[in-house]
Amino acid sequence: MAEVATVENLEQNVREAMARYGNNPARMIEILQDLQDIYGYLSKDLLKEVSRQTEVPLARVYHIATFFKAFTLKPRGKYTIQVCTGTACHVKGSYRVLERLEDVLGVRAGDTTDDLMFTLETVNCVGACALGPVVIINGKYYGHVTPVQVESLIKEYRER
Ligand code: FES
Incomplete structure (x- = not known):
């Protein structure tokens, strides 16, 4: 850390x-x-x-x-969650996944949770369109993510 x-x-x-x-x-x-x-x-x-x-x-x-985009002026969370909002993922419902993540984490895209566990971001196409909607957590790809799966995914990382 x-x-x-x-x-x-x-x-x-x-x-x-x-x-x-x-x-x-x-x-x-x-x-x-x-x-x-x-x-x-x-x-x-x-x-x-x-x-x-x-x-x-x-x-x-x-x-x-x-x-420079590489610099951040705000503290970041231990885990960075990136939701792909590229066209293919969008069509497959990535915005609903993003909304669910915002609800579960209590932050908007671009922000970090108060406990500094999670930073939520959106990204453009990450080249895995066939897997959409794609969510990436600290570099690990999750494909075909549904809003229903979001809570257990977050729980899994909170308990690590
Ligand atoms: S649009 Fe999401 S991986 Fe291509």
Whole structure:
């Protein structure tokens, strides 16, 4: 699980990440990627510390962190649930599966549950159309998912 951020380790981890890239602020993407690997996401405090140590304006650091899809500014759940909403899956009812997941988890697509167990997302075609509706949980594919199966699927992951 991601490291808990304290002021001390923020300072130190930012310093170490910068050092890995020759203290070169032009390597900002790699620096942020390393820090996201440690914390799981890029918090406001972390971005401020990066700005302070690199002397790059905070607005610029934010711009980079929000421009690239690989970065997330919100904490993520232990399990990422992706519901394919591509055409084939849509036709086979993926939206009903998504609605059921939103109900069971109590979050909307794009959000993370308060207990940080699940992040719910939608994705476009993942190339497994024949299996639609497709749901992917931390990289594991589930095919022909029905709304009725959602509750037991979530229960299975909660109990791991
Ligand atoms: S549309 Fe869902 S896998 Fe292709």
